[in-house]
Amino acid sequence: MHTSNETAIAAGSALPLPSPLPPWAKELLKRPLVEIRRGFSTGYDAPSEDASTIVLTAPSGKYVDIRFSTLPRSQAQAALAVKAQGKIWGYATAGLSTATIIPGKGGCPPYDCTVHATWEHPIDSSGSFDTDGADLLLLANGARMEVGSMVIRGKMQMFKEYWVTPTSGATERPCLVAELLEGGADGAKGMAIRIGDYCQGILQHGDEFWFERWEVQEGKDHKWIKDERSNTPASEMGILPCWWMTEKARTLGETLLTDGRKWCVTEVVVDDTSKL
The missing domain is CATH 2.40.128.310 (Protein HRI1, C-terminal domain)
Known part of the structure; x- marks a missing residue:
């Protein structure tokens, strides 16, 4: 979801990647990138969506991820969560991401092509300033699926997130x-x-x-x-x-x-x- 694969004027350097890149890797590593989440699921459940999520990733791997919750809330909750300083009805983070093509995946069949990504979030609304990771797959419709595991309600579970790029508007420059x-x-x-x-x-x-x-x-x-x-x-x-x-x-x-x-x-x- 967030990585670096092109030359840019930046603080920091781009990651070295094998050349030439296979088409699926070009899509998964393409930057700059605007991503909108279209679904989240745990285990093998069907995906659903309860947030307005947009992630912006620069070529250096720097990213800003803001997820406004779309769950129902009272007016009092809205005033507290959105208008009061230090509060967010949802989740937001920013930091640096990296990604690597898993060894041996250069000539993989489309259904088995993955990139492993990690996200450092030194800026985090939850106060969990750690690093997480997941595998990225390119779907037949051009969307990206992120697959990983994390503790959800006290239990380690597999999760899947589905990401698309907007089809309208400028999504690369400037x-x-x-x-x-x-x-x-x-x-x-x-x-x-x-x-x-x-x-x-x-x-x-x-x-x-x-x-x-x-x-x-x-x-x-x-x-x-x-x-x-x-x-x-x-x-x-x-x-x-x-x-x-x-x-x-x-x-x-x-x-x-x-x-x-x-x-x-x-x-x-x-x-x-x-x-x-």
Whole structure:
């Protein structure tokens, strides 16, 4: 779901991969990548979906994953979970991902082609700052299936997640990553990623957790709209730099000072992924 396989201007380097890559690997490792989850299941149960989940992954492997719960809730719960600082009705994380093609899989049949991925999440709304992993498979319809295991309700279980790429809107260019510089005494951590018509950002420090999602509104005006489930202030120039990243083209090393914190553009894609 998140890895690096192309040259980009970035803080950090891309992972070395075998060349030439088989077609299935090109699809699983393609970056930049916008992914929308379309189902989750445990064991061999049929998939269902209870969250609005979008993951943005840059070529370096840096990612921002925001999952707004779509489960019913009372007005009181909504006010607490979405509008109060440090709360999220759902789950969100950001960090760095890597992936490897399992040895011997270069010439595998399509149904047995897998990539193993891991995700570090030093920014995490649950406070579990660990690393997890799963295997990725390319389905016949072009979707991706993620298969792994984790503790669910006190029991280790297999899980499956189904991911698709949006069919409308810009989903590759431009690709920008902005990161918080100098966390300060409170140890703040922050990351925001824009890929095409999508932008998501997270800032975590102490007991506070700020997050937001922006998307381009469909239609002729090409207007950016902030998801109302975001918990950052309503004003444009707020805590996170998403509004700034969507305003116009930004360059590597460009900085923004907002809410007393300094953000820096640490990655900008400049090459053509269509030639992979």
